[in-house]
Amino acid sequence: MALLEVLAYPNPVLRVTADSVTVFDDKLRKLISDMWETMYFSKGVGLAAPQIGLSMRVVVIDWEGERYALVNPRIVEEEGEERCEEGCLSFPGIYEEITRSTKIKVLYQDENSIEHDDVIEGFLARVFSHEIDHLDAKLLIDHLSPLKKTFLKKKMERKAKEQE
Numbered sequence: 001m002a003l004l005e006v007l008a009y010p011n012p013v014l015r016v017t018a019d020s021v022t023v024f025d026d027k028l029r030k031l032i033s034d035m036w037e038t039m040y041f042s043k044g045v046g047l048a049a050p051q052i053g054l055s056m057r058v059v060v061i062d063w064e065g066e067r068y069a070l071v072n073p074r075i076v077e078e079e080g081e082e083r084c085e086e087g088c089l090s091f092p093g094i095y096e097e098i099t100r101s102t103k104i105k106v107l108y109q110d111e112n113s114i115e116h117d118d119v120i121e122g123f124l125a126r127v128f129s130h131e132i133d134h135l136d137a138k139l140l141i142d143h144l145s146p147l148k149k150t151f152l153k154k155k156m157e158r159k160a161k162e163q164e
């Protein structure tokens with residue numbers, strides 16, 4: 001296994017819509033196991049492939065020991081609404097209250113191309129929605145008011161400049 005670098009905003013890969021996965025081979029399984037390792041190391045509960053620089057529709061999630069590898073995930077039904085604080089490994093140190101659905105139905109394939117059809121509720125539904133957003137180049141700040149979004153964008157851009 002290998003640790004991968006988690007990219008922070010404003011890295012441009014985070015703004016590219018990811019491509020569907022069509023080949024389920026050992027390379028994909030190795031990528032998923034590297035993503036697990038990277039996610040655990042970074043103390044995240046979810047990680048999407050664009051965050052490690054790959055525009056592929058792949059996500060890993062571990063919420064309270066429930067592990068999911070999602071390939072080509074798609075939310076097909078949503079209900080309920082709840083506001084809750086969430087963070088993102090690509091926005092280190094930033095936590096914001098965001099409204100998300102409380103119950104979702106999601107279709108996806110696993111690393112062996114087996115199709116799944118799950119109903120997910122509670123905070124886990126939030127994690128799924130957040131990670132699937134990444135595949136469509138949608139980020140945490142896109143859910144905020146324009147004022148807050150501009151403020152956080154500038155903050156992240158400043159931070160990136162300082163690290164150059």
Ligand code: CO
Pocket residue numbers: 087088089090130131134
């Ligand atoms: Co994120």
